Structure formats: C-alpha cells, structure tokens
Amino acid sequence: MRIVSGIQPTGNLHLGNYLGAIRNWVRMQDEAAANGGECLFFLADLHAISMPHVPADLAANTREMVAALVACGIDPAQSILFNQAQVVEHAEMQWLLSGTARMGWLSRMTQWKDKAGKNREGASVALFTYPVLQAADVLLYQATHVPVGDDQKQHLELARDIAQKFNNDFGAEDAPIFTLPAPIIPPEAARIMSLRDGSAKMSKSDPSDMSRINLTDDADTIMQKVRKAKTDPEPLPSEAAGLEGRAEAANLVGVYAALAGTGVADVLAQFGGQGFGHFKPALGELLVERLAPINARFAELRQDRAALDAILAEGARRARALARPTLEATYTALGFVRG
Numbered sequence: 001m002r003i004v005s006g007i008q009p010t011g012n013l014h015l016g017n018y019l020g021a022i023r024n025w026v027r028m029q030d031e032a033a034a035n036g037g038e039c040l041f042f043l044a045d046l047h048a049i050s051m052p053h054v055p056a057d058l059a060a061n062t063r064e065m066v067a068a069l070v071a072c073g074i075d076p077a078q079s080i081l082f083n084q085a086q087v088v089e090h091a092e093m094q095w096l097l098s099g100t101a102r103m104g105w106l107s108r109m110t111q112w113k114d115k116a117g118k119n120r121e122g123a124s125v126a127l128f129t130y131p132v133l134q135a136a137d138v139l140l141y142q143a144t145h146v147p148v149g150d151d152q153k154q155h156l157e158l159a160r161d162i163a164q165k166f167n168n169d170f171g172a173e174d175a176p177i178f179t180l181p182a183p184i185i186p187p188e189a190a191r192i193m194s195l196r197d198g199s200a201k202m203s204k205s206d207p208s209d210m211s212r213i214n215l216t217d218d219a220d221t222i223m224q225k226v227r228k229a230k231t232d233p234e235p236l237p238s239e240a241a242g243l244e245g246r247a248e249a250a251n252l253v254g255v256y257a258a259l260a261g262t263g264v265a266d267v268l269a270q271f272g273g274q275g276f277g278h279f280k281p282a283l284g285e286l287l288v289e290r291l292a293p294i295n296a297r298f299a300e301l302r303q304d305r306a307a308l309d310a311i312l313a314e315g316a317r318r319a320r321a322l323a324r325p326t327l328e329a330t331y332t333a334l335g336f337v338r339g
C-alpha cells in the first residue's frame with residue numbers, strides 16, 4: 001500500500017477538508033503502520049500559484065498547514081510530510097506527462113470550467129494544466145490509494161487515464177511504468193456543504209467566513225456559526241428519506257453523523273421530530289468537543305517555525321528518494337539520453 005494525498009495551502013483547514021480528507025489520512029496512516037504500507041502527504045504549494053496569490057501569504061499558509069496537519073494527527077516521523085516546491089521531481093514529472101495528457105481531457109475538468117468561468121482567455125496556463133501536476137503528484141510515487149473528498153474524484157480519474165495511456169504508449173505489456181491509483185472517498189463525508197448554501201461545497205475560497213467552520217475557530221465562533229447556519233422551518237425527519245430535497249438539513253445531519261462516528265439513521269433516531277433549536281446546539285457542542293484538542297495543539301505547534309521547516313526539509317528528503325526511480329524510468333521510457 002502506498003498512500004499519497006495533498007492539500008493546497010491557500011488558507012485555513014476547514015471542516016470539509018478535515019472530514020472529507022484529513023481524517024482519512026490519519027486513519028490510513030495508522031493502517032499503513034500496522035500493514036507495512038507507506039504514506040506521503042504534501043502541501044500542494046505549486047498548485048496554489050494557479051490562482052492569483054500573495055507570496056508572503058503562501059509561505060505563512062504553508063507553515064500553518066503543516067502545523068494544522070500535525071495537530072490533526074499526521075505524524076511526521078511515520079508519514080512523509082513535505083511541500084511540493086522542495087521536491088523538484090513533481091514539476092519534472094508534470095512536464096513529462098504533458099506529452100500524454102490531451103487538451104480535450106483537461107477542457108472537460110469541472111474545476112477548470114468553474115474557476116476559469118467565462119474568462120478563459122485571462123485564466124492562467126497553470127489553472128488549465130493543474131490536473132497534470134496532480135497526476136504527477138501521485139504517479140511519481142506509484143500511489144495505490146489516494147484519500148480525497150468527492151470534488152477531487154474527476155482529477156483522480158484523469159490521473160488514471162494519463163497513467164493508462166502512458167503505459168500503453170511507452171511501457172512494456174508486462175512492465176507498466178505507472179500504478180493506477182484508486183481514490184478513497186469517505187461515504188459519510190464525501191462532500192460537506194457550505195453553512196450558508198446547501199448547494200455549494202464548503203470551501204476556502206467562499207468570501208463569507210460564516211459559510212465554513214475553520215479548525216482554528218474558537219468555541220464561541222463555532223456555536224455562533226452553527227446557530228446562524230441556514231436551515232428550513234421543518235423539524236428533523238425520523239428517517240433518511242425525509243431529508244430528500246432538504247440540502248441544508250441533510251448537510252448538518254451528515255456532519256453530526258461523521259463527527260459522532262455513527263450513521264445518518266442513528267442521528268435521526270435520536271433527533272427525529274425535533275426542531276433545529278434543539279439540534280443546532282447539540283451539533284455545536286459536538287463540534288467544539290471534537291475540534292478543541294486539535295485547536296489547542298495547532299496553537300502550540302504554529303509558534304515553532306524552525307520545527308515546521310525542519311519537518312518539511314526532512315519530508316522532502318525522504319520523498320525525493322522515493323520519487324527518483326520512477327522519474328528516471330519515465331525519462332528512459334520516453335527515450336531521453338540521461339548521463
């Protein structure tokens with residue numbers, strides 16, 4: 001088992017990142033330790049320049065994200081934790097895969113369509129080729145499993161398509177160059193929605209901070225955000241079918257279930273028939289209880305910049321050693337002369 005995943009250091013870690021991805025990273029790290037597998041988790045800082053950015057913020061956010069991941073339970077002694085910019089093999093591999101990725105494939109990516117919008121001419125080239133770098137991120141390490149939220153599924157399918165075509169075009173039948181990576185998506189928290197709009201995913205780029213729970217929010221802020229979360233006037237149903245067409249209610253019940261480690265049916269068995277005046281404080285308290293220890297560790301870790309930089313340097317050293325053989329095999333398969 002080779003587990004690889006990344007997160008952009010473009011702002012705070014929020015509840016969607018945590019429940020959709022990071023919690024699974026920690027679980028898989030523990031599983032890998034038991035089964036002799038290996039985990040690589042990275043800050044996708046190279047991806048972060050695909051949208052307008054402030055250099056000083058990128059550096060600060062990269063360090064903060066390392067602190068946040070360690071606070072969530074990623075252990076840098078066990079997992080390899082690094083930022084892409086210190087592992088030059090990612091950018092090299094992206095270029096090598098660019099000969100295989102097709103314009104048509106990239107044009108169909110929903111993230112490209114959403115983020116470029118009507119202004120395609122003004123969008124960066126990096127925003128368009130972003131999924132090729134993402135494919136490089138996982139193929140470089142022969143990843144077998146990639147824990148992500150639902151919104152990254154399409155990018156992972158593209159990585160598989162690139163790997164498959166490259167293997168067909170340049171690999172021997174019995175010796176493929178790349179492993180096809182499988183996405184691992186948590187069914188109970190695949191897509192956590194905005195607290196202000198049940199049809200939009202919870203996201204760092206939403207201008208309203210009230211739309212998301214940040215892992216750095218204090219107890220009062222969390223309680224207030226949950227209290228003000230958009231809902232409807234009906235009481236909660238007793239069965240999951242009753243949540244159909246009630247996106248906001250379904251989202252809050254899903255968050256409760258994911259945090260409590262139960263199913264939606266169990267949550268509705270407990271709260272069915274009750275109004276949000278009762279359910280929201282219970283959800284708020286559960287959130288505070290679960291996030292408080294992470295919050296406290298984060299506050300401590302973020303102070304020690306030297307320790308955070310040392311984690312990234314050591315992670316990059318270990319990542320490069322794993323990346324080299326596949327990168328060299330890729331150069332060779334393409335026919336390059338290498339000294």
Ligand code: TYM
Pocket residue numbers: 004005006007008009016017018019020021022044047133134137138146147148149150151152189190191192193201202203
């Ligand atoms: P990013 O930084 O947007 O998000 C990091 C992880 O959090 C998940 N996620 C969510 N899950 C459920 N509900 C939500 N509302 C929600 N919002 C975010 C994402 O699915 C992701 O797993 N392109 C990637 C970073 C990346 C990457 C990779 C991931 C770069 N290279 C290689 C995996 C493998 C991104 O921008 O994720």
